[in-house]
Amino acid sequence: MVKEATRKYEAGIDCGAEANMAKMLAADASWEAANACVQTHGGFGFAEEYDVERKFRETGSIKSRDLDQSHSVDLAEHVLGMPRSY
Numbered sequence: 514m515v516k517e518a519t520r521k522y523e524a525g526i527d528c529g530a531e532a533n534m535a536k537m538l539a540a541d542a543s544w545e546a547a548n549a550c551v552q553t554h555g556g557f558g559f560a561e562e563y564d565v566e567r568k569f570r571e572t573g574s575i576k577s578r579d580l581d582q583s584h585s586v587d588l589a590e591h592v593l594g595m596p597r598s599y
Contacts, residue, residue: 514538530592533584540572547572 518531547569551558558565589595 530588533587537584543572 514531514535518528518535521528521531547565550565551569554563554565557563558569560566590597
């Protein structure tokens, strides 16, 4: 999706849907990777001596910034043709 969004952007075509989908998928993949790291490291995954807890916190902030909500609303409105949500 990133490549398609880049191709459309460079061609001067609207790439908002592809860019929003790529951002949502990247945030989901980041969350799943951080969760797998914490699960793998067990209790040590939350120790400050390791970078796992920092990555987990950073990834949580990506997911919690309402990115999923705003991108979902944009995709529903512009790609699926649903009415605007307020």
